[in-house]
Amino acid sequence: MRTLQVDLGERSYPIYIGGGLLAETGEYFERHNLAKKSPLLIVTDEHVGPLYLSKLETSLQNSGYRTISKVVKAGEKSKSLEVFEEIMTTAIEGGLDRHSVVIALGGGVVGDLAGFVAASYMRGVKFVQIPTTILAHDSSVGGKVAVNHRLAKNMIGAFHQPEMVLYDVDTLQTLPERDVRSGLSEMIKHGLIWDKSFTDWCRDQSDKLLDLDPESLVYGLTLGCSIKAQVVSTDEREHGLRAILNLGHTLGHALEATGGYGQFLHGEAISIGMVAAAKIAVNRGRDQSIYLVTKDLFERFGLPTTIPSQMNEDDIIAAMMHDKKFKENQIIYVLPISIGEVEIVNDVTADDVRHVIQELKEEGQHV
Ligand SMILES: NC(=O)c1ccc[n+]([C@@H]2O[C@H](COP(=O)([O-])OP(=O)(O)OC[C@H]3O[C@@H](n4cnc5c(N)ncnc54)[C@H](O)[C@@H]3O)[C@@H](O)[C@H]2O)c1
Ligand SMILES: O=C(O)C(=O)C[C@@H](O)[C@H](O)[C@H](O)COP(=O)(O)O
Numbered sequence: 001m002r003t004l005q006v007d008l009g010e011r012s013y014p015i016y017i018g019g020g021l022l023a024e025t026g027e028y029f030e031r032h033n034l035a036k037k038s039p040l041l042i043v044t045d046e047h048v049g050p051l052y053l054s055k056l057e058t059s060l061q062n063s064g065y066r067t068i069s070k071v072v073k074a075g076e077k078s079k080s081l082e083v084f085e086e087i088m089t090t091a092i093e094g095g096l097d098r099h100s101v102v103i104a105l106g107g108g109v110v111g112d113l114a115g116f117v118a119a120s121y122m123r124g125v126k127f128v129q130i131p132t133t134i135l136a137h138d139s140s141v142g143g144k145v146a147v148n149h150r151l152a153k154n155m156i157g158a159f160h161q162p163e164m165v166l167y168d169v170d171t172l173q174t175l176p177e178r179d180v181r182s183g184l185s186e187m188i189k190h191g192l193i194w195d196k197s198f199t200d201w202c203r204d205q206s207d208k209l210l211d212l213d214p215e216s217l218v219y220g221l222t223l224g225c226s227i228k229a230q231v232v233s234t235d236e237r238e239h240g241l242r243a244i245l246n247l248g249h250t251l252g253h254a255l256e257a258t259g260g261y262g263q264f265l266h267g268e269a270i271s272i273g274m275v276a277a278a279k280i281a282v283n284r285g286r287d288q289s290i291y292l293v294t295k296d297l298f299e300r301f302g303l304p305t306t307i308p309s310q311m312n313e314d315d316i317i318a319a320m321m322h323d324k325k326f327k328e329n330q331i332i333y334v335l336p337i338s339i340g341e342v343e344i345v346n347d348v349t350a351d352d353v354r355h356v357i358q359e360l361k362e363e364g365q366h367v
């Protein structure tokens, strides 16, 4: 078992990564002095619930905790105000009070949604992240919680840090292949923004990672979480450095919204977004190899690197203008300087992005 720490003063918390942790949840809750008198609310989804909910409930009940649960539909569409309200109803009817803890058991969708419930219920209760996807090595750390608006991703949310992240890597063995690839996209991102040697390692280990080799997974997830924890510990509220975690997301989020939150998985959309960022950087004078290496990397993981020709660039640009990083008529964009190093710029124009969308649509037609 490995333990990392997110250093945020009184909001600091550990990330526990290892096998078999789910069955020990009750003991971790006791260790963290989480209240036993108030009911706990477990939020999960219809895929994860049947696999892991009873194990979690048993562990908590064996330690003397009372639990209620809410199972939501799987997928990005559950990150909505409608589902948020349904969970609030469950919480109120179940008698949750200010000492209750909301637990997210699942991937980034459940984590973001349950986290926003925890941030809002009675103006904020404690929150525990129990991630079950590869992607959630990113989403469970850092305290960004939100639901989507039809027009833009993660538009309604808060910063609300968990008490701990309990990452039982055994759960990853049941992930569908498409979600394995999608999750690895965020792992690669952590290399691209921070550490060339980690990017090289991801490329060299691609077969093992895609095969869910436990040793490679634990190493990759630990490195990914550790990069995320370092960035968040430096800049919790994204006043500066934290924006680098958004590599590929300006366009990626616009693709998700334009696709109706169903066409692309998050990791797929940001894979295209990271390739687009590399292309923009090259168009602005950076070395062509940045684009070639980035594209090759995502292709090795079976992730998309082009934009479907039927997508309309005006729609994508319009969605991008709603992004949180669009301010004072400028797009705040994260661009690679080299592999493992990025910069935050504010002079990428909508036309620059439109041009790259057209290039990536054309490339898609030659595949
Ligand atoms: N808050 C953040 O910092 C942050 C960071 C990155 C991504 N995100 C958000 O995370 C979301 C994507 O997360 P995700 O990819 O985990 O999606 P997800 O939560 O939808 O999970 C992916 C799919 O895998 C299923 N699943 C989950 N765990 C499983 C398991 N162990 N076995 C079998 N099936 C399992 C789910 O039911 C779902 O169908 C997006 O909404 C994205 O915006 C947030
Ligand atoms: O934690 C962050 O900061 C990130 O940017 C991580 C991203 O992978 C994640 O998708 C995040 O939810 C995007 O944040 P947003 O502020 O652009 O919605």
Ligand SMILES: [Zn+2]
Pocket (backbone or CB within 6 Å): 138, 186, 249, 266, 270
């Ligand atoms: Zn992301």
